[in-house]
Amino acid sequence: MKSALPRRRLIPRWRPISKTLRTSEPAPASTQPQISVPGDAALLDQSIIAWRANHSAGYLGDILAFGLHAELIPRVLDVAHQAKAAGLPITPVQLALVEALQSEQPVVARDSDAQSGKFPFQRRIRELRQLLRIAPGSTFALLDYAQLQAAIGRPDIARRALNSARTLAPNNRIVLRTTARFLVHTGDVDAAHAIIRRHAGAATDPWLLASEIALSDVAGKPSAFLARSRRLLAGSRIAPATLTELAGAIASAELGAGQIKAARAALRLALRQPNDNVVAQAQVERKHLGIALDEPKTRSVIETSAEAQLSDAWDALDIDRAEQWALAWHDEEPFSSRPIQFLTSLYSLRGDFSEARHWVMAGILADPKDSGMLVNLAFVEAALDRREEAERAVRRAASITGEWQAPFLSATRGLLAMKANALEEADSLYRAAHAYFLRVQRPEVAALCLANYARAALAHSHPRANEILTEARDAARRNPTPDSRLILGTLGETQLTSDSALPAERRPAQWIFDPQANTLTKSGGPSLKEGMVILTGRSPHHGQKKK
């Protein structure tokens, strides 16, 4: 069984479009003030007088036109309510608009609000097909359609939809980033990188720059725009919300190059107004960078980010909350193997193998060649005592997966041997896997392997089961992970230390209270380790003349 959460990178997210539109990603890089034109209240008066003289649905419709202006909405609603109360003519669409104006919700419910993103997605796909038949030029509908096609393992249809979207909106950053994300999903990382790197806007658009840096890392290539991005970040007047992912990508690149101080500085900028992708990445990198994620803005993003909440819940071993957020994450990115792999692992670790199998099948449907999923399938089939299916899954996984997956399959074979009461063979297979993980310096995976071994040994009355359990406990204490803690928890172990204990952290910023000047100033850089939120002292700007 593989560990629950695979490695993460700051590649673009591919959410349902209704959710993407609520993020800062579509916001303009440069801003211009809007001139708001008020509605014509006198003309509304005339329309209301006309409606009072003739209570037709047409006159009411004319009044509803004034709903375009926020300040006139209360009066429009007042008339609509009078019409409803008096039983005067009012059409279904007029009623829908009145409800929308009243609740400040859209007339047509947005996709995610309808909770239709659950596997296996047939209803949502049907709706999108209908929409695209009527409005084939709807780029955003094409993106959603592609996402669901990718989730049910039809990458060719998804690719065609994305190509159409790119033809319709070749310069739209959401379309470009989505296409790149899809190509990463299908394993065509070079193409993903090339799409972003070759686009004319990549050199100036912070979102495309961020994608280029992250994708170059995935592709194992040097970034074409890293230096330019550093300069842009240093001297930019662009809104922090627009720069967040670029700063986050630079932080990851600096961290990869061992430039801890530069990475910390970039992450600090990223966290000024972060999005969920950046916060989830920061949660992974905080252990290396020692930056606290307790700023109000960061906390508020964490509270709404499914991935970040999952990571939090998993570290705290809050299984129910982890399950809830993993499902929410899957709802957002149904094609992605990461939430599915997590759910598979969670149910397996909990011993709910039927549910685990359901999710493995969803993952394999999305990508039949996903090596992690195939390894998990073999394990789940073995755990369900479906020997033939398990052996077939092991063979299939072995034919596809690389050297790194072989020890996982070895452990699964160990489980099968244990179930067949071939204890010596089981010992040998589990030990081989364990030795491999130690050899490649992955002691936490070795500890997880031992935990699985102990669970199988106890379940099948292995004569040395208690000895194996003790060994597994020791290994898990030295290298604790939520995975091994969960398994050993089902075996009665409660004394394992939490691996969520983090080294002393720095705050991304501190406030300095200057009692002489009676001012509160934000510091220019991260605090010292375990720094206070507010320091008392002389402001760095104290004594400076105002310009």
Next chain:
Amino acid sequence: MTVPDYPAHHLVGTQLKCGWRLVQKLSPGADATGGHFGVGYIAEHQGRKAFVKAIDFVAALRHADPLQQLAALTSHATFERDALAYCGEHRLSKIVKLVAHEYVNLDPSSNPLYQVSCLVLEFGEGDLRGKLTHSTAPPCSWALSVLRDVALAISQLHKKGIAHQDIKPSNVISMPLRGTHDVADMRLGDLGRVVRKDREGPFDTFAWPGDLHYRPPERWYNHRPADWQNEREASDAFMLGSLIFFVFTGTPFQPLLAAQIPVSFRPENWQGTYDEMVIEVLRDAQGKLVRECLTLALPRELRDGVTAAALELTEPDPTKRGDRRARQTVGRLVGVDRFHQRFRELALRASILERRRIQ
């Protein structure tokens, strides 16, 4: 005789030199053309009826800047009269006709300040608002005939280099039916806000000349395309598209679209230009509204034709709005004339379908 404060409001019983007698004053908002200024009356002559739009200049003289206000008012009144006269001369059959124009003065001393300009226009049976009486959709053949007539009116204006810029239900006037086969005869009224290619007008520089609530979405974001086609004709096309929603659902398209836009993209919140991102957001909303609101009101046999027209006419990008094929021709025309043909064909098909269902 005392001189009324605003003489245009006190003309009932007045006999015009051209023979028309003003017999009834219309209440504000109920006037047959939905005009921006002036007082509406019903006039009679030899058993026929006409609509009279009376404009006086007293209010302008009491304004803080009377000269400027007077100049603007006379300019507007003259411009509308000339536009109506031009349409009459060129026999634009779907534009409400100007019957006569004259000044009346009720002041015993004939003080020129109390002159009232009276535009006598052909009389309709009311506007489109009054024709949608029920909660259910009207007969398809009728709705499509309305759209056919409005499309023809716009097309006639566009061919003469005139953009209406104020197409809304109250400006679509229903005329008495003459033939036995027709189900509707609609004309476009209120040329008070038109913009003309061949001559300068009082509204050329306005951010939006017509009713603000019926503006196309690019104007919500203060975007004005640079050329005539995309600035003027495409705006008229959008308002025709909005009428499709109005006749089938009782609601203009503009408030539906505005309510469907995510909060951060609403005009009052959006800080960028009218760029590809906003257009895609609006297009997404447009597709959903057409699917959820419009298609349900249409018979299956006509659904494709009507929804295609609605999508092309309410296209958020003004440079792509209009008939798809016309937009691919030299000059990238908006092609409202083609919509007239399309609606005519759809109206005929709808009539046949309805007759078959009755039989």
